[in-house]
Amino acid sequence: KNEVEQSPQNLTAQEGEFITINCSYSVGISALHWLQQHPGGGIVSLFMLSSGKKKHGRLIATINIQEKHSSLHITASHPRDSAVYICAVTSYGGSQGNLIFGKGTKLSVKP
C-alpha cells in the first residue's frame, strides 16, 4: 500500500462543475502539498498546509490531521484547470523537499 493515496485516479467534469480530489496518507507529516502538473511536465505548487484550510482563487485545500486526509476543491471548473493534480507529504522529521508523492489525479474539464 502506498503511503500517499489519491482518488479518483481520473476525473472528467463539465465546465462549471465543483470538483473534489482526495488524498489520504499513512505517515505522520509536517506538511502536505498540492501540486499541479501540466502536459510537458512542469509542476506548480498550489498549496502547502499543515492544518485547517487555505483558499486561492477558485481553489480550496483542506486537511484533517487526525483523519490523515486532505481534499482539493475546484469551484466553477474551467477547461484550463485540466491537468494532473498531485498530493505530496513531508514526513514528520523529514526535510521539506523529501516528499512522498501520490500518483496524481488526472482531471479533464470539458467545455
Place this chain on the structure above:
Amino acid sequence: DTGVSQNPRHKITKRGQNVTFRCDPISEHNRLYWYRQTLGQGPEFLTYFQNEAQLEKSRLLSDRFSAERPKGSFSTLEIQRTEQGDSAMYLCASSRGQANTGELFFGEGSRLTVL
C-alpha cells in the same frame, strides 16, 4: 525572477552512455532538490542540497548517479552507463528558508529516453 531552469529539456541517448542534466534554481534559494518521475507515476525524491552540501540521498540514487552543487548555485545530475530503466523525467525544485516553510518552485523537467 526567471524561475527554475533545467537543461536540456529532452535527451535521447543509447544505453551505456553518460548523461548530465543541469538545474539553475531561483537565485536566492538555498535549497535544491532532484526528483525522478516515470510515466504514469508520481515523482520520487532523489536528493537534496542545502547550499553546496548534499544533505540527503534516496536509496534510489544508485552508484551510477551523482549530483553536485559546487558553488551552492546551479546543480548537475549525472547518470553513468545509462540503462533503459533510467528513462524518466528528471525534475528539479528549489526553495528558500530554514525550516519546512518555504514554497517549492519546480523546473520544467528534463526528459531522458534511453534506447
